[in-house]
């Protein structure tokens with residue numbers, strides 16, 4: 266019987282591994298002209314995708330070919346930074362075997378991996394405001410997601426693990442494949458432990474867009490990096506700064522220079538987002554522009570670049586986040602859907618170099634290699650979250666006391682709801698189903 270790609274992706278619990286975890290069987294169930302693998306990995310310190318592309322090259326190409334044929338795309342493109350030499354050399358060995366698949370080399374700027382920016386860089390098309398890449402005929406997928414598609418389709422392996430880079434104040438800067446449901450504390454121990462004596466913070470994800478997480482939080486399908494920094498590090502203090510305090514400072518300190526808007530990557534592709542206006546609105550209740558509304562905050566990706574362009578270290582991104590929350594609470598949705606015909610004419614000269622960003626973030630000493638490492642380890646307990654994806658949490662299909670094998674389905678999407686299957690990441694007995702997790706002991 267012919268295999269059905271979408272069914273296999275759904276049954277294997279594959280979600281976007283590099284972002285918020287959008288269920289891949291929904292994203293791929295479409296027709297598109299382009300499929301792009303987003304291998305930019307533009308957040309400083311993260312190393313997963315560039316290494317997977319170098320070592321799992323053939324599998325990634327096979328999965329891309331599958332998806333390209335399924336969605337009827339003419340072109341499939343792997344977008345990656347021009348300094349990912351190992352990955353580029355490895356792809357170049359095999360590309361001749363794959364018709365319609367090519368590489369697109371990106372400069373080393375932030376945020377080259379924002380999918381709307383990647384789409385513009387590769388195709389020259391601009392995703393409309395509030396839209397998704399499919400609006401302009403493009404499907405964008407993460408590198409590890411493609412590897413998961415290969416594993417599911419060719420090897421019947423569902424998603425049970427995630428690749429994670431350890432960075433910052435950890436003994437060993439490495440990249441490991443970890444079982445879903447392991448705690449952050451256990452994961453950090455595998456990297457040799459934390460090297461800072463005083464209080465510290467763990468960031469799940471990149472330093473720009475990652476979230477501060479407690480030590481008992483779990484490794485999920487979207488965990489790509491764990492970065493440990495002293496609590497006193499400016500990057501941590503910036504995120505913790507109270508918004509009212511920041512707005513108080515902004516009233517006096519914002520000189521309306523618009524430098525934040527000058528670097529805003531979404532503004533540079535023609536969207537009407539303008540962080541200088543949202544700061545002004547939050548400070549004075551006025552946008553000073555009859556054609557703009559606070560709704561422009563919905564167009565913010567929260568990449569946080571505006572803060573690093575601001576000479577006063579103000580945080581327009583935080584204002585946008587606050588405004589989005591306030592509007593959502595009132596039931597107000599984005600209505601902006603402008604489709605720009607062209608990007609800012611000076612966009613090419615306004616790209617924010619990663620090296621400058623790393624310096625400004627105070628991360629230079631942590632910007633080191635984190636080689637992929639296979640460590641022998643025994644995991645005797647996992648607590649696997651039922652909500653690792655966009656949509657409703659999955660509903661358990663096992664009971665306490667059941668015996669499960671690694672790879673067995675333990676939860677499925679609720680009937681008629683957006684979601685993804687969850688699988689056991691170790692073999693053992695289901696010990697508890699509580700607090701949104703299924704706990705398994707060996």
Ligand code: SF4
Nearest residue numbers: 519520522523525575
């Ligand atoms: S860069 Fe800073 S000072 Fe300039 S307009 Fe933006 S928030 Fe105000």
Ligand code: SF4
Nearest residue numbers: 529565568569571582
């Ligand atoms: S965080 Fe700032 S720079 Fe990034 S999209 Fe939002 S407004 Fe623009």
